[in-house]
Amino acid sequence: MANEGSSSLPAGGMIIEAGSSKKYKTGEWRAQRPEVDKAKCTDCLTCWIYCPDNSVMVKDEKMVGFKYSHCKGCGICANQCPVKAITMKEEGVE
Amino acid sequence: MSEPMAINGDMAIAMAWKQIDPDVVAAYPITPQTIIVEAFSDFVANGEVNTEYVCAESEHSALTICVGASAAGARVATATASAGLAFMWEMLYVTASMRMPIIMAVANRTLSGPINIHCDHSDAMGGRDSGWLQLFGENVQEAYDNTIMAFRIAEDMRVRLPIMTCLDGFIITHALERLEMLDDKTVKDFVGPFRPVRPLLDVKQPTTYGPLAMPDYYYELKYQVQASMDAALDVAKKTMDDFAKVSGRKYHLAEGYRTEDADYVMVAMGSTAGTMRYVVDQLRAQGKKVGAVKVRLFRPFPAADVAKLLEGKKAVAVMDRAMSPGTGSPLYMDVLQSISRMKDPPRVSNYVYGLGGRDLIPGQLTEVFQEIMANKGDRINFMGVRK
Ligand code: SF4
Ligand code: SF4
Numbered sequence: 001m002a003n004e005g006s007s008s009l010p011a012g013g014m015i016i017e018a019g020s021s022k023k024y025k026t027g028e029w030r031a032q033r034p035e036v037d038k039a040k041c042t043d044c045l046t047c048w049i050y051c052p053d054n055s056v057m058v059k060d061e062k063m064v065g066f067k068y069s070h071c072k073g074c075g076i077c078a079n080q081c082p083v084k085a086i087t088m089k090e091e092g093v094e
Numbered sequence: 095m096s097e098p099m100a101i102n103g104d105m106a107i108a109m110a111w112k113q114i115d116p117d118v119v120a121a122y123p124i125t126p127q128t129i130i131v132e133a134f135s136d137f138v139a140n141g142e143v144n145t146e147y148v149c150a151e152s153e154h155s156a157l158t159i160c161v162g163a164s165a166a167g168a169r170v171a172t173a174t175a176s177a178g179l180a181f182m183w184e185m186l187y188v189t190a191s192m193r194m195p196i197i198m199a200v201a202n203r204t205l206s207g208p209i210n211i212h213c214d215h216s217d218a219m220g221g222r223d224s225g226w227l228q229l230f231g232e233n234v235q236e237a238y239d240n241t242i243m244a245f246r247i248a249e250d251m252r253v254r255l256p257i258m259t260c261l262d263g264f265i266i267t268h269a270l271e272r273l274e275m276l277d278d279k280t281v282k283d284f285v286g287p288f289r290p291v292r293p294l295l296d297v298k299q300p301t302t303y304g305p306l307a308m309p310d311y312y313y314e315l316k317y318q319v320q321a322s323m324d325a326a327l328d329v330a331k332k333t334m335d336d337f338a339k340v341s342g343r344k345y346h347l348a349e350g351y352r353t354e355d356a357d358y359v360m361v362a363m364g365s366t367a368g369t370m371r372y373v374v375d376q377l378r379a380q381g382k383k384v385g386a387v388k389v390r391l392f393r394p395f396p397a398a399d400v401a402k403l404l405e406g407k408k409a410v411a412v413m414d415r416a417m418s419p420g421t422g423s424p425l426y427m428d429v430l431q432s433i434s435r436m437k438d439p440p441r442v443s444n445y446v447y448g449l450g451g452r453d454l455i456p457g458q459l460t461e462v463f464q465e466i467m468a469n470k471g472d473r474i475n476f477m478g479v480r481k
Contacts, residue, residue, distance in 0.1 A: 011291065013191075014303055016292065
């Protein structure tokens, strides 16, 4: 629970720190988890372009998986993947 | 100080804006505010001001553009009335909670329905809880003076809230009256330069405006508006003192007229105040101990000032040019809360009048005084309605 008083908060709730959305773990919202089948994946990076939470991880121009701390499970990546390499799995179900 | 001129209230506001030369004006024309934005867009077209004028496609958009411009670091003004103000409703709250010191002239006009273009205060009352300050002017001179004072009050770092400068539709907006303008330099010096707080265009200090606030922060951010409203009472008082020094016209948050030894007092806002003083003088000539209170600043409500003016009186009539069907009207409710801790408070009655531009006749106010002096009348009265 927050404990700052009204007078110590920036006026109007302005956020005065850049990049603070990193601290907001939207991964806690997730009901479904994207999983990639790298055998199908062509590394076209369409999923990386579309992800609204910057949660598709890319290394050396290759798609290498998801950052689950911030992936909120919206399924946009699975929907956009041209080769259907991403499937959405229920969280908490093996 | 200029030579006195004959001018209507809308033009007086446009002239005040011209002297202040705000960075951005975004508006949508609506009767009876139209003259303000028409005249001001002429000033823009003629190069007489440096303002960026945005013709919005609706009032909701107009105020949204104003908020964006204000967040970007601009001094901003706009104007509306009636349905236009109602259409801004969502953005009124956003403007205040984002602490944007925008100045908005409200040419008070009733709300539909039935559709009607004439004066009452229902439109402004719809915004009374939004976190905007509200100043009501009695005549053309006050519409001009309130506008100039409003910029300074809104932009004060202790306030940083938007202000509505209200003037009665047609009665003030369209009637020619005497106006004494201040000279441009006096106005510019009085208002001072605009001081932005973390403007969006400052890339060295990246800022997010208007983010969501969950239950753990919403209340504290709302309380900031309350704290600024409290501070605004003093800031407004001080601004009115300073304004008297440059203009010779002394204003108060709530102004008493012959109240000192009065037993019976009438309270009103806007153009009715003049009629009220005329009736007070007539009754005084007959030896009746009556007085009047004009409330200039309606939000924040100057409860202590009003209570001081009403202390020890026998009865008070509160004139509301708006109604709240099912209960007392806004000004009445605020007068009641002002005297709620008073020992031996006066008997207070509410009189709803002038809705949809119905004329107010001095004789009607005489009757109200006679009624409260006779200890008669209901708590809430609907003056002159054909039942
Ligand atoms: S969109 Fe599909 S194929 Fe393209 S990189 Fe993402 S997972 Fe791989
Ligand atoms: S499910 Fe949504 S948030 Fe998660 S990686 Fe895919 S697009 Fe991004």
